Structures are given as structure tokens and as C-alpha cells.
Amino acid sequence: MTDPIIQVKNVSKIFGGLTAVNQVDIEVPEKHIYSIIGPNGAGKTTLFNCISGFYFPEKGEVLFYGDPIQGLSTNLVAWLGISRTYQNIRLFNNLTAVENILIGLHRNLKTNWFEAIIHTKRFQKEESGSVKEALRLLDYVGLKGYGDFLAKNLPYGLQRRLEIGRALANQPKLLLLDEPTAGMNMNETAEATHFIKRLRDELGITIILIEHDMKVVMGISDRISVLDYGTKIAEGNAAEIQANPRVIEAYLGPGGAALSEKYKKQRLSNAKSN
């Protein structure tokens, strides 16, 4: 097992009287796809916000390559190499798709406003280079030909892809995906799943995923954590999580574990008879 790229140690986030995230520990090794699942309101997105700098956790530490990053502002977190997408898509709606990606490239560009005015050689080189890079990324996320559409005019699935494209432009080491397949049909979901896998395999990016679609989660995750009411109730690989009675009860309510056991046996016997 490689070194962990990110460690969440004992993190708690409290809103007024509500403990949204309660002493959660997570450790993600490099080049893993790590999923966080849980019922609605379990604190998954809050945990994401704690990692990406939107929230400052009251307790605990977030370590990125061993260095604490909790409390840093979001742009610094982005500079370190952590990109994210959002549960409800948040693109720069009135800009074109290419411009969205170009803004994602912001961190990698060096020229300042004065160079922009006098058009230095460095600026021209950087600008044409960044446009090329943006178009390459556009192609990579499958939006070729849609580059000049305003982001708000893109179809839903492509907006999700564009958001990932914008996050990738930052050249992240760690990518946080918040429900990347929400609202997609089966074909789109399968495509997205494949795409997420490619990100890891081709670009070597570590991915933390929040997802409700169990097919996606079980299909691509190296490891899964389950949150319920802000607490981590289980961690393990897909098979372990599926077998965990606490997880099943968190989703189906008390008694759910027994029920699911019953259905599983039924299905097995059906399969045998077939």
C-alpha cells in the first residue's frame, strides 16, 4: 500500500447544535478511488467542504501529503492540487465551455495584468498554450464541438463533464467528485463510471467520490466509507460494505439487515434454479 495522499483525522464540524460530521477518520492512498456513501444528510458533502477548505472543521486535522491544510482558504487548497466538483452543478454559467476550462487553468498560468496589456512574448506563448491545453481537455472530457456554447446552454450530462474538465485543468492530485452521476440515465451513468476510472488509470489522479448509485460505487471503488448522522459507521471494500449489517440498517432502517438477508437467499436460490 502506498502512502496516503490525504488523511482526515478525527474531524468534526458543528453547525449550531448539529454535529454534521462527527469525529470522522479517512485515509486515502494514492491512485485509489475512494467512495463515501450514506443516506441523505449524513454529512458527506460537509466532509468534502472540510477537505476543500469551504468549511473550517472545529476539531481534527486534514493532512495532505502529511501537511495540515484545514483552515486554508479554498484557493490555496486548489493551489496545492485538490480540485472538486459540486453536487448541484456550479459552472460559470454565462461563460463558454472553453472559458470555464481556461479559468480552471488559472493556477498554472503566471502572467500578470501588465504583461497582458503590453502583450509580452511570454504572455502570447502562455495564452496560446493555455488555449491549446483547454481545447485538449475539452476533447478529453468529450465536449469537442461544444467549446463555444455558454455553459448554461449545455445539456445536463455535458455540464457535469465540463465541471470535471474544469477541475482537471487545475492538474489536481486529488479530485473530489460530489455525486457525478446524479440525474443521469443508465447509459450516461455507465459512461461516467468508465470515465472516472479512466481519470485514475490514465492521469493517476486520486479520487474521492460521493455517490448514491450503488452500481457505480460498488463497480469502481477501491475502498468505501459509510457515513450516517455524521459518524463513520463502516469502512472496507465493496464486498465488506455490502455484507455489513450496520450499513444496511442505516439505509433500510432497523430490521433491514434481516430483510435483506432473506431477499439475498431468495435471489441465490432463484439463480440456482435458473
Place this chain on the structure above:
Amino acid sequence: MNKKLVSPSLKRGLTFGIVMIIFVLIDLDVMVATMLSKLFGANVIRGSIPDVGFMVLFLILFGMFVGWSTSSDDAKPTTKLFQALVAGLTLGVVLGLFDLILNQLIVTGTDVRKYLAALAPESIRLFLFDQGAISPLLHLGLFTVASLLGSLMKILLKSESASRFFKGVKSGYQGLQAKAQANTPNWVKKYGKFLLFLLIGLLAFFPPRIWGSYNNYVVGLVGLYVILGIGLNIIVGLSGQLMLGFAAFFAMGAYSVALLNAPLPHGIMLGFWPSLLIGILMAVVAAVLLGLPVMGMRGDYLAIVTLGFGEIIRILLKSDLLTSFTGGPRGIQDIRGPTLFGQSFSSDIDYTYIILVVMVLSIFIYKRLERSRTGRAWLAVKEDTKVAQATGVNIMTNKLLALCLGAAFAGLAGGIFAARNQFTGPNDHQLMVSMNILSILIVGGVNSIPGIILGAFTLKGLPEILREIENYRLLVFGGLLVVMMISRPEGLWPATRPNIEKDEGNKLKENGAPGEGGLND
């Protein structure tokens, strides 16, 4: 015919009838007729009454407009004609009834000018075509026919054969254009833009010498407001900070030039150009001082704070406290103009040149900023501050930079403004100035240079040009604004986003051979 068809047309006729009645009551009809007669070359002396023919022409045009606008786009030709007929008849009946009253006034010799200052008996006679009792019938017939004519025009111009004709013309033109593009030699492609600019420059050189000082004044005013508009657009349009005290930066530039380059109250006489530079710097310093504490604010709160800032600066300039330093409410007189190579360069023609050059320079700088890393960061901050920050954009520095650069433009415009007027006082920097500049952006189109120029012309140039119709100036102007905001809510010339993907594709196609590189905008 069914009620659905009749009732809107009836309403429309009624509305336009009332509009016409108001026109008559404030004598605007005679005004328009006078302008029409001027258009046809008649020599009109102020206060004289134009020929009846022009009044007829005006009413016919009005009726045609009613007919045109009443016939709905998707209706059959007969329906269109019917709609126009109903509207025209309604209009005619409404005005006919009004005519009866007017005629009664003439017959009894009542002078209503006591209540309606503009409604002279001559004007009434002109509106009634001098025909007395039969004028209601004349108007009824005129409006019905005109309305039908308007509708007919719409039917003809919007018919399929007409649209096919226009399409043919368009495609033919495009074909010609493509042919011309293919046939242009390489050097034209390379230097064509440059030559075009040179030509425009030459064209801009001569008019200020010819068209007189009043036009120079108007053009200069519009130019200054274009510069101010660009400055505010960097703050409001690009980085999305609603700023209502922009005149404060304008005042910084104006007062710096005034204090450093006038005999009183300090007599420093530094010369125009250095003091202009200091003016820009002062505006930037003010922007930093304002910006640092309010960076965290957004939207309404920021608007209120900046509004307060603008007022503080103005009241400080006016206050007794600083009278010995800033000249107080009386302002500063005798500001010296610029010199160039030892020659005085301060005639109205010279100022027009200076303003035009600075304006072009400002547009140039704005364009380059907009299409750079910084410009995109600003737009991102405007669209969604939090996401922009999480994408790696430093919100603080970028917002502050936008504020400073915008303020620099204001300082520049302020310095030139003060020197051009040879005077500046607190009244030059009122809240209305800030509002006007913001209106320019909204009317013209945010983030669009042609929009800002059009907006500056509409809001600052047009009132000057409309001075000829004095009493109606604000009425016409207000009406134009209302109509415009209804028909073009995004501004006269809304901004479009660049087509980077397409452009890049085209460039790759064109530059099959290596050699030319880099981005030319």
C-alpha cells in the same frame, strides 16, 4: 370576426389615440411636423408654424406605425388587414372626438394657454388641418387609410417572396465576400487591419477642425464618458462589484490636476502631464484605501458603502474644513491646459484629439485585459465568487486590482475633464455623475465596448443634440429610454462571448504552414 381578434386591436387603437392626444396637448405634434419640414429643407424660424402638409405626413406616418404594429406577425394577410382596420378606426374615432373639443375651443375663441402653456390656437388649427368642423372626418379617414397602408407594408415586406428576396441578396453578398476574401493578396490580410485603423485615424483627424467648437464639446464629453464607462465596466461588468461612488475617483483625478496646475490656491504649476499622472495615482490610492476594508462585501452592501464613499469625497471637497486647500464650494479656476513640445495644446480641437486618443488607448487596454488570465479571473469572480476561489483564483487581489484599474481610468478622465473646463468644483462630482456612468453601462450593454460607446452617445451626446427641441428634450429622452429598456433589456449592443474553439480551429486551418504563431486578437 371573433372577439379575441377585435379586442387587442381596439385597445391598441385606443392607446395610440391617447398617446396622440397627449402629443397634441404638449404641442409635440407641431414640433415633429416642424422637424419633418426641416428634414425636407424648409427654412424654419423659431416659433413659426410649418406647412399643413407636414402635419398630414406626420399623422400618416403615425397611422402607418399603428397599422404595422397592430397586425400580428403570424396572422393571415386578411386578418392583418382587419386588425389594422379596427385599430385605425378606433384611433380615428378617438381623435375625432378630441377634434370636436378642439374645434369648439377655436370656435368659441377660448385660450387654454392658461392651463396648457404649449397649446396655442395656431397649433390647434394646424392639427385640425385648418378645416374646422369636418376635420374629425378627415382624421378618421386618414388614420384608417394610413393604418391599412402600414399593415399592407408589413404584409409585403414580411411575405415569403420578400424574405426570399432578402435571403438571395444576403447569400449573394456573402458569396462576394468569400470571393473577395479568397482573392485578397497576403499583404492585405496581414496589414489590412492596420491600414483600416490608419484610415479611421485620418478620418478622425479632420472633422474636429471643421465642425466647430460645439460639436467638439459634445464629442469630447461623449469620449470622456466612454473612458469612464470602460473604467466602471472593469469594476462592475468584469469583476462584478457594484460601485455607486465612481465619481469619487473622477474627482481625485480632476482635483489633482486642478490643485497642481492652477495659480490658486497653491500655485504649484507642475504642468498638465505630470499632474495627470499624479491624478491617476491618487485615484488608485483612493481605490486601495476604499477597497481594503470593503473587499469582503458584495452586492447591495458594497453599493451602499461605495455610495457613501463618493458622497464623503464630494462633501469633503466642499467643506469649510478644506476650503483653504481645495477651494471649497467655489472650486478651482484657471486650470492650465496641456502643452506639447513647448506649444500650447489646449484649444477645443486639441482636447478632442487628446480625448479620442485616450479613448482608443483605453479601449485597447480594456480589450487586452478582458482576454487575459486576469480578465477571465474577474469574470469568474463575478459569476460565482466561491467557486472561482475554489478553482484557484485569489479573490482579494483580483477584486482589488479591478477596483484600482477602474479607478485609474476615472482619474485619467477626471484630469482631462478638469483641464478642458479650466475649472472644477464639487458640483462636477455629484452622485448623478456616478449614476450616469452606471446607466451608460446598463443602457449600452455591460462588457461590450460598442455598447459603452453607444450608451455614452445616447445618454450624454443625444441630450446635447436634442437641445434643439429644448422643451421636449427630457420627454423624448425619457421615452427613448423606456422604449429601449423594454425592447432591448440587455442593452443597445449586448456583449457576446468569444468563440475560442472555432477561432482556434480556423487558425489551424489557415496556418497550415508554420511561421505565424501566438494569439492576435
